[in-house]
Amino acid sequence: MTAGEALAEALGREISMEEGLTTEPGGTVVAHWNRLDHYTDDHRIGESASWADHLAEPSLEHPLVSGPDGDRRAILHITARLHPLDRELNHAEWSEIGHRIARAAGIAPPGDDAACRWIAVQGQPGRLDVIANLIRDDGTWSAPPRRLMQTLVTEARNVAADLLLHSSPQQGAGPQQHPSAGPAVTPSPRVPTATSPLAAILRQLAAEQSGPIAPVRQLVEEVVRQAAALPGDQTDAAARDLFWAARRLYGLQEQLGEIASRLQPPAPPAGLAPARPVQAPAASRVSAR
Structure with a gap:
């Protein structure tokens, strides 16, 4: 999965050099890494294809950097979806969710000026996509938390509680109760195997x-x-x-x-939930890419 493919999945359409994605209030890019304005002439707006190129740059600048298992697939794509009964969120609320997902995923440590490049895209109704390059700006690999799925499920609970979104039934609830609710989070890290x-x-x-x-x-x-x-x-x-x-x-x-x-077969394409998605008990589903 490339940055361009992840961004196209987030937007629900092909990226291009004609379509601009703005970071202004109400724009599509609702959150981003803290040094974006240092690397772009105009960080408020840019073509969707340029955003993808910007996210992919660390992979080109550091061609020998790889993950702990030697994997060079550096694009992390996390998708969060609201429950159908949730209210509409405003730009500031989507931005908060984006920043919280990025921190929980370990790609945006507070105060780290050499952290990963990432953006949060609100390109489809009721959905937020966080796309990051795991190669940090200092040329090192920033691996997500070891138990990323569980970490995001926990953060989903907190987001649902703080923003008054729908919550899922407690663990062990009967089948007649409603399934998961609230913002659904889906990450895509590679799952280590015995081999x-x-x-x-x-x-x-x-x-x-x-x-x-x-x-x-x-x-x-x-x-x-x-x-x-x-x-x-x-x-x-x-x-x-x-x-x-x-x-x-x-x-x-x-x-x-x-x-x-x-x-070790390749991980499933980013943007797709696992065959048996884990339902986030806090109004959010988490799916790894």
Whole structure:
């Protein structure tokens, strides 16, 4: 899931260079990271495609940074939905929810000027989307809380109570009672599995430019170039053999990457709730992306 795909999901339509998303009161972007105005000439309005590019920039600026398991999928997308019986919220209330979700998810620690880039988008009725890049502005990875789902469920309870929104039935309530209510929160972190450590090791080996196999392959390729520049049949034959040796090393990296993918399948696309979504007991559902 890219920043552009997450933003398109939040808006319910494709992003473009024609549509502007404003941060003014009543605008679509109701909350954002605290140094946004430091990085943009006009932080009050921008095209939807430019917002996506802005969120994606840390991934491009820090190409070697990855999560604890070696995963480079840095876009976190959290969706909050109101219960159908909830009242309409104003801009300030949506903004408060956005900031509270960002703090609960660990992407906006108070007073941290090098934290993640994130925005909260109120682009569809009764819905708020928080989109963040987990690569911090200082080039380090900002992992969400270990138990992100539970953390957001707890915050959903607090939001529902503070904003007088509908609350879900208490744990153990009978089936005749109403299901969940209030703002539904849906995050999308990757869920670790028993094979995650093995997959992480294989991904490191498979890294085309930064893995431990890469320097060997690159050194062989350099010897190929030097041998090819020398005269003589023997050096020509050596260059051909070395070329195929380098190709086999590259093939080995690809094979290791495929095995890693099988050991740890990719997370579901951002914006989709898990097959069995956890109902937030406080007027909010939480879904991880």
